[in-house]
Amino acid sequence: MTRDQLLCAYRRLRLLREFEERTRIEFQTGQIAGFTHLYAGMEAIAVGVCEHLTDEDKIISTHRGHGHCLAKGCDPVAMMKELWGSSEGLCGGKGGTMHIADFSRGMLGANAVVGAGAPIAVGAALAASITGASWVAVSFVGDGGTNIGSVYEAMNMAVVLRLPKIFVIEDNGWGEMTPIGNAAGNRDLAARAAAMGMPAVSVDGTDFFAVHTAAGVAISRARRGEGPSTIVASAPRFYGHHEGDPQLYRSREEVAELRRKDDCLPRFIERVTATGDVTMEDLGIIDADIARLMDSAVEQSKAAPRPTADDVLQHVYIRYR
Amino acid sequence: MTIKSMRDALNEALHHEFARDPRVFLIGEDVGGFEKDGQPVEIGGVFGVSKGLYRSYGRKRVIDSPISEAAIIGAASGAALCGLRPIAEIMFADLTAVCFDQIVNQIAKFRYMFGGQCACPVVIRMTTGGGRNAGAQHSQTFYPIFTSFPGLKVVVPSNAYDAKGLLITAIRDQDPVLFFEPKVLYTEKCEVPDEAYSIPFGEAAMPREGEDVTIVAFGQAVNWSIQAADELRQAHGIRCDVIDPRTPSPLDEETILESVAATGRLVVVDESPPRCGLTADIAALVADKAFRYLKAPIKAVTAPHTPVPQARELERAYLPNPRRIIAAVEEVLR
Numbered sequence: 338m339t340r341d342q343l344l345c346a347y348r349r350l351r352l353l354r355e356f357e358e359r360t361r362i363e364f365q366t367g368q369i370a371g372f373t374h375l376y377a378g379m380e381a382i383a384v385g386v387c388e389h390l391t392d393e394d395k396i397i398s399t400h401r402g403h404g405h406c407l408a409k410g411c412d413p414v415a416m417m418k419e420l421w422g423s424s425e426g427l428c429g430g431k432g433g434t435m436h437i438a439d440f441s442r443g444m445l446g447a448n449a450v451v452g453a454g455a456p457i458a459v460g461a462a463l464a465a466s467i468t469g470a471s472w473v474a475v476s477f478v479g480d481g482g483t484n485i486g487s488v489y490e491a492m493n494m495a496v497v498l499r500l501p502k503i504f505v506i507e508d509n510g511w512g513e514m515t516p517i518g519n520a521a522g523n524r525d526l527a528a529r530a531a532a533m534g535m536p537a538v539s540v541d542g543t544d545f546f547a548v549h550t551a552a553g554v555a556i557s558r559a560r561r562g563e564g565p566s567t568i569v570a571s572a573p574r575f576y577g578h579h580e581g582d583p584q585l586y587r588s589r590e591e592v593a594e595l596r597r598k599d600d601c602l603p604r605f606i607e608r609v610t611a612t613g614d615v616t617m618e619d620l621g622i623i624d625a626d627i628a629r630l631m632d633s634a635v636e637q638s639k640a641a642p643r644p645t646a647d648d649v650l651q652h653v654y655i656r657y658r
Numbered sequence: 659m660t661i662k663s664m665r666d667a668l669n670e671a672l673h674h675e676f677a678r679d680p681r682v683f684l685i686g687e688d689v690g691g692f693e694k695d696g697q698p699v700e701i702g703g704v705f706g707v708s709k710g711l712y713r714s715y716g717r718k719r720v721i722d723s724p725i726s727e728a729a730i731i732g733a734a735s736g737a738a739l740c741g742l743r744p745i746a747e748i749m750f751a752d753l754t755a756v757c758f759d760q761i762v763n764q765i766a767k768f769r770y771m772f773g774g775q776c777a778c779p780v781v782i783r784m785t786t787g788g789g790r791n792a793g794a795q796h797s798q799t800f801y802p803i804f805t806s807f808p809g810l811k812v813v814v815p816s817n818a819y820d821a822k823g824l825l826i827t828a829i830r831d832q833d834p835v836l837f838f839e840p841k842v843l844y845t846e847k848c849e850v851p852d853e854a855y856s857i858p859f860g861e862a863a864m865p866r867e868g869e870d871v872t873i874v875a876f877g878q879a880v881n882w883s884i885q886a887a888d889e890l891r892q893a894h895g896i897r898c899d900v901i902d903p904r905t906p907s908p909l910d911e912e913t914i915l916e917s918v919a920a921t922g923r924l925v926v927v928d929e930s931p932p933r934c935g936l937t938a939d940i941a942a943l944v945a946d947k948a949f950r951y952l953k954a955p956i957k958a959v960t961a962p963h964t965p966v967p968q969a970r971e972l973e974r975a976y977l978p979n980p981r982r983i984i985a986a987v988e989e990v991l992r
């Protein structure tokens with residue numbers, strides 16, 4: 338990767354992290370409503386995959402979607418406004434934290450029904466295959482979500498139709514409060530995907546470069562018309578399942594340990610600064626930029642217009658009668 | 659008799675029935691717990707309704723399921739066909755869409771289709787409704803849809819006392835029961851007896867009585883209707899019957915028709931969208947069987963024909979409220 342690419346990747350990783358840290362604070366002060374699921378800890382997965390994608394390429398995300406949206410290029414200010422429920426939010430306040438979308442960026446929506454994105458993204462890949470368009474489609478599904486039957490229907494169909502589709506399984510070890518080991522008969526999630534007849538690899542999701550390399554292989558293969566792949570990337574979830582989750586099922590020490598040992602950001606920094614191409618000063622400038630951006634996003638969200646009762650009736654249909 | 663939240667009242671009902679009937683078991687996502695380093699870690703449901711069950715009964719009877727709704731309902735119904743008393747929990751009513759076939763083509767039909775040979779005494783518990791800014795896919799009611807299916811019974815409690823008695827009835831019932839728990843009411847409290855008691859299905863409650871207007875409401879709309887009725891009485895001396903059918907299926911038609919025969923005026927309230935819903939259903943019932951008593955057109959207070967929006971202002975504008983119910987009552991009195 339070039340120096341510019343590395344700086345770009347770092348900017349995104351930092352943006353994803355700070356967006357969630359800030360969201361957490363604003364949630365705690367009561368500014369943000371709804372079941373809010375933070376992506377902190379898992380940033381290298383979304384960024385590692387989406388750095389390969391253009392606005393033409395399509396992704397579908399989950400209830401834990403802020404990171405995927407940012408990685409795919411959604412405007413952080415418009416996203417923050419959506420969390421605030423402003424009429425200037427990306428979905429005009431209709432969607433909120435679990436349903437951010439920006440079709441102009443190929444971000445076809447965060448989806449709060451676990452597993453639902455996988456078959457929809459198959460459709461996005463199918464559209465490319467039918468029309469000859471060059472885009473690929475990526476669905477993000479959690480480890481818990483791999484127990485939804487339609488995920489396997491989607492995988493099988495993508496294989497049968499040889500679609501330009503990448504299934505990214507984000508393995509943070511938990512489905513809400515239940516450990517994946519208690520919920521998956523075969524803990525090897527890549528093996529489950531491979532059984533559907535496609536290449537499937539497991540990577541360390543806290544290692545940006547590992548994710549980036551695996552995603553590069555899968556995406557090139559899809560672009561060449563050779564069909565779908567699955568990437569299982571494991572990374573910790575630093576916060577509770579959703580904000581307000583007291584996390585009685587895991588200890589504080591355990592979480593602190595994850596932060597200490599499995600944080601994708603220090604790992605990235607260590608690696609890129611070791612070669613001397615990128616310095617701590619370079620990164621410090623980005624950090625300061627992002628900090629300012631977050632302050633500004635929050636300030637703008639506070640001042641942003643609120644939706645009105647009439648807005649409830651807009652966007653149900655394009656034309657009803 | 660103590661004051662308890664709906665969450666605790668439901669939890670007591672589960673404990674009573676687990677203790678009473680060894681055939682009862684619970685299956686759902688995060689309902690139980692797990693062992694870690696030989697120690698039990700209890701989860702007890704994401705809303706805490708099944709607290710303590712895992713500790714008392716272990717994972718044979720309190721089963722943490724994978725996130726696999728179709729398999730949860732299929733497993734519950736198969737076990738019910740083989741003589742057990744499953745309680746299945748679907749975290750949000752919206753997610754029954756993922757296992758709709760298992761509920762409406764399978765469970766609802768078994769007894770009839772197989773000529774009365776079998777029973778399928780499953781209880782499916784789920785949270786329902788808006789009020790928590792959970793957005794379009796986690797705020798729907800869905801109980802009107804299921805009410806339309808013969809073979810299913812449908813329960814929507816509006817307070818902690820009813821919730822406990824109705825859940826006990828549901829678990830003891832021989833037929834499939836869909837039990838909808840309005841998520842905003844989990845923390846609402848009232849007096850709830852410590853012992854087990856059951857409330858029969860098909861018997862409406864009448865939390866307020868009055869001769870001027872009949873209000874029929876479901877779930878959290880019952881509470882808005884009670885507030886509206888109290889305000890109308892205090893401010894204007896207008897007296898309303900507030901009827902909470904409690905079980906949309908079977909429906910207590912008699913109580914509704916008798917009330918309308920006395921008042922001649924009907925307001926129906928539900929937080930679901932207006933089409934093919936319970937308000938339309940009750941209005942049709944009264945138009946069909948009590949038209950001659952009506953002194954004014956029937957008014958419905960519902961959500962609009964839109965998905966549930968997420969932002970605070972939008973959801974507030976979407977959901978019915980006491981003010982809109984008062985306006986409807988005033989209109990039928992005009």
Ligand SMILES: Cc1ncc(C[n+]2csc(CCOP(=O)(O)OP(=O)(O)O)c2C)c(N)n1
Nearest residue numbers: 401449450451479480481482511512513753
């Ligand atoms: C079909 C469906 N079932 C249940 C839920 C409730 N729910 C929301 S998130 C979640 C856990 C998902 O776990 P996983 O897929 O591993 O994603 P993670 O939260 O760990 O990112 C559950 C059970 C849902 N939204 N949709």
